[in-house]
Amino acid sequence: DTEVTQTPKHLVMGMTNKKSLKCEQHMGHRAMYWYKQKAKKPPELMFVYSYEKLSINESVPSRFSPECPNSSLLNLHLHALQPEDSALYLCASSQPMGLRGEGSYGYTFGSGTRLTVV
Amino acid sequence: KQEVTQIPAALSVPEGENLVLNCSFTDSAIYNLQWFRQDPGKGLTSLLLIQSSQREQTSGRLNASLDKSSGRSTLYIAASQPGDSATYLCAVRPQNAGGTSYGKLTFGQGTILTVHP
Numbered sequence: 001d002t003e004v005t006q007t008p009k010h011l012v013m014g015m016t017n018k019k020s021l022k023c024e025q026h027m028g029h030r031a032m033y034w035y036k037q038k039a040k041k042p043p044e045l046m047f048v049y050s051y052e053k054l055s056i057n058e059s060v061p062s063r064f065s066p067e068c069p070n071s072s073l074l075n076l077h078l079h080a081l082q083p084e085d086s087a088l089y090l091c092a093s094s095q096p097m098g099l100r101g102e103g104s105y106g107y108t109f110g111s112g113t114r115l116t117v118v
Numbered sequence: 119k120q121e122v123t124q125i126p127a128a129l130s131v132p133e134g135e136n137l138v139l140n141c142s143f144t145d146s147a148i149y150n151l152q153w154f155r156q157d158p159g160k161g162l163t164s165l166l167l168i169q170s171s172q173r174e175q176t177s178g179r180l181n182a183s184l185d186k187s188s189g190r191s192t193l194y195i196a197a198s199q200p201g202d203s204a205t206y207l208c209a210v211r212p213q214n215a216g217g218t219s220y221g222k223l224t225f226g227q228g229t230i231l232t233v234h235p
Binding site: 056109111114 | 149150152154159160161162163164167169170207209211222223225226227228
């Protein structure tokens with residue numbers, strides 16, 4: 001299995017709703033990522049989990065709450081979002097690199113969740 | 119700070135042409151460079167991964183080269199087809215001072231390719 005699976009593919013939510021995005025991979029990757037992508041822009045990193053621990057939070061507002069229940073799953077909990085949070089949310093996975101750079105791996109991305117906040 | 123630039127921003131070619139997409143990066147301290155394809159509203163599909171020690175990688179009609187010392191990579195697409203129409207992104211995985219293990223990709227802005235019949 002060489003895929004990253006994201007659900008749902010599309011999500012419309014109101015500004016007072018609570019919803020969650022899910023991501024799953026079975027490649028044995030121990031680093032997982034959330035990216036946000038606006039139209040005609042490259043993806044922007046939001047969070048990094050390495051060995052199930054949060055390694056990077058790119059100053060993301062607290063209305064986005066990541067969770068990594070185990071090495072295969074990554075969730076993004078959404079609450080009180082704003083219309084400007086509407087975007088394509090991408091999950092990715094990779095292997096962490098060794099402390100001396102050994103093991104240089106590529107990323108595998110999921111197909112994304114198209115989120116619309118109304 | 120690592121910056122990645124892709125030229126051209128958009129490219130329109132007739133079917134059958136060979137074409138080259140360019141990617142340049144400012145800091146040669148990278149572990150690898152990855153080329154992705156993105157169809158509208160979809161996720162990123164990895165096309166080719168080049169390690170910093172490699173000069174090129176090939177997959178089918180695609181060939182990617184890497185000149186780390188000059189901070190350049192090219193993606194060559196042979197005999198282009200309408201199905202190749204998409205946005206092409208290059209991304210570098212920079213070396214991390216301090217030995218952090220996760221690696222943060224730096225993306226270019228992408229090249230929008232249109233291949234017309």
